[in-house]
Amino acid sequence: MSRRSAMKLVGLGLGTIAAAGVGVGGVRAATNGAFSAGSGDPYGLWHDWTTLSGIDRVVAAGVLACNPHNTQAWRIAVNGDTIHVYSDARRRMPLNDASAREHFAGLGCAVENMVIAAGPAGFTAHVTLFPDGIASDHVARIALRDGGTGQDRDLAAAIPHRHTNRGPYKSTPVDLGGFTEQSSRIDGASVLWITDKAAREQLGRLYVEATEAITADTAQSTEAFSWFRSARSTIDRHRDGLTLDGQGLGGLTLFAAKLLPAQSRKDGDAFWVKATREVHTATAAAYGVITVDDVTNRMAQVSGGRLLARMHLTATSLGLGLHHMNQITERIDRDRAAGSLDVFSARWAAVLGRPAPTGLLSFRIGHPERTPGLSPRRSLKDVLTT
Structure with missing residues (x-):
């Protein structure tokens, strides 16, 4: 173990790692997902998104959107070729987000991810924000029509690879x-x-x-x-x-x-x-x-x-x-x-x-030094509502 790694362990309060014991430590490692990171149902949508098509692909792009604290503050309903995005007030953080700016910004992220995914999926997307009024929990209506474009193709291709990177960055300047x-x-x-x-x-x-x-x-x-x-x-x-x-x-x-x-x-x-x-x-x-x-x-x-x-x-x-x-x-x-x-x-x-x-x-x-880990996401059936 390098000195740098050892210091990081101490910083995490893990300097007594050897005292855990191999047997107990192995059980805890399994319990805490040390051998299953990024795999299984909570991460399935990241891996499966490229295999989806049509409206499912567009909706899934919304579920994979960046959002503060990963609260996933959306409820989504599909009616024919129209997607409705609603705020889920149960996923508010009133103390850390007292003005709800992060809550509604996260919903905006989901809306835009769907707009970006729509073009390459063969649709044009027409967005109406707060169609029932600004006080409503009906945040957006996205009407899909045939006739997509390749304008956002590069951004759409990045959707399953986009993850928040909290690790160290290199000293190289950013263009x-x-x-x-x-x-x-x-x-x-x-x-x-x-x-x-x-x-x-x-x-x-x-x-x-x-x-x-x-x-x-x-x-x-x-x-x-x-x-x-x-x-x-x-x-x-x-x-x-x-x-x-x-x-x-x-x-x-x-x-x-x-x-x-x-x-x-x-x-x-x-x-x-x-x-x-x-x-x-x-x-x-x-x-x-x-x-x-x-x-x-x-x-x-x-x-x-x-x-x-x-x-x-x-x-x-x-x-x-x-x-x-x-x-x-x-x-x-x-x-x-x-x-x-x-x-x-x-x-x-x-x-x-x-x-x-x-x-x-x-x-x-x-410029990141490390590849970021995946965040867990709810499935389409967990998010879709009537």
């Missing part, structure tokens, strides 16, 4: 020219790139501070931890949320994490803060911020999510890693909802160079 065409594709949303070293360092410090604030807030931390699926049985049952496989760990460290009992919430929080400081912000080649006119507007939230989906698929098609990082805006919304002092908005605005209520979502990108 953002490949994002130009997609950056203006969604009305009402745009991308602000932060590439200057000083600005990146300033934003990095803000991310770390926001992460520390979330972990110090017991209620917010507890809600976030409730979406972490550690045991394989939990992954099989829920087929959503975050997992060890998606944390960007190296092979040895990941196996060791599954060998020992699941971490406590406090240990997990400590690892998250450490990773934010020493990996996520330390290796970000650039940051992107999805901006809109008003982050509290439902239409803007969905539109921002649609653009985010295009950004993530573009990154995948270019061989880049993308990692959603929304700690700052989560704390802004949390402080306002709780009536606490807002300690982040002014500094968030200073980094953006524009008012804080225009910065909807943010992410880091770079």
Whole structure:
């Protein structure tokens, strides 16, 4: 074991791995999915998507969309050649997403994934947002018609390969020219790139501070931890949320994490803060911020999510890693909802160079050192409703 690997194990609280015992450790490794990562029913849609056709292929693309915390906040109904996307309020995170910006942005990601998949599948897609009014849970109606185009073929091909990459990125600069065409594709949303070293360092410090604030807030931390699926049985049952496989760990460290009992919430929080400081912000080649006119507007939230989906698929098609990082805006919304002092908005605005209520979502990108793990997804039958 290299010194670097050993230090990572210590950082995870796994320095006593040898004490687990081979027999007990082997049982725990199996229980926690050390030998079945990325396989089985929770991951079937990633592997099967390319074999699907017609409307099933389009709907499945929506289920495979990026979405904050992997809450998969959608319910989907199909009526003939029309797809209806609904918000599932049971999948809200009111403490970590007090304004519901992430909830509705995730729904926008699903909508845009379906639009992108429609063309190569032989359809044109006509989208109507909130057809029953802005207060309705009916988020979008997607009418499919025959006559697809190849305009989004490259992005569609990236759908089964798009995964959030939380691991370290290389120091190689990122050429953002490949994002130009997609950056203006969604009305009402745009991308602000932060590439200057000083600005990146300033934003990095803000991310770390926001992460520390979330972990110090017991209620917010507890809600976030409730979406972490550690045991394989939990992954099989829920087929959503975050997992060890998606944390960007190296092979040895990941196996060791599954060998020992699941971490406590406090240990997990400590690892998250450490990773934010020493990996996520330390290796970000650039940051992107999805901006809109008003982050509290439902239409803007969905539109921002649609653009985010295009950004993530573009990154995948270019061989880049993308990692959603929304700690700052989560704390802004949390402080306002709780009536606490807002300690982040002014500094968030200073980094953006524009008012804080225009910065909807943010992410880091770079050339990844590791291939990201797959996230669990519900099946079509679990998502489709009448």
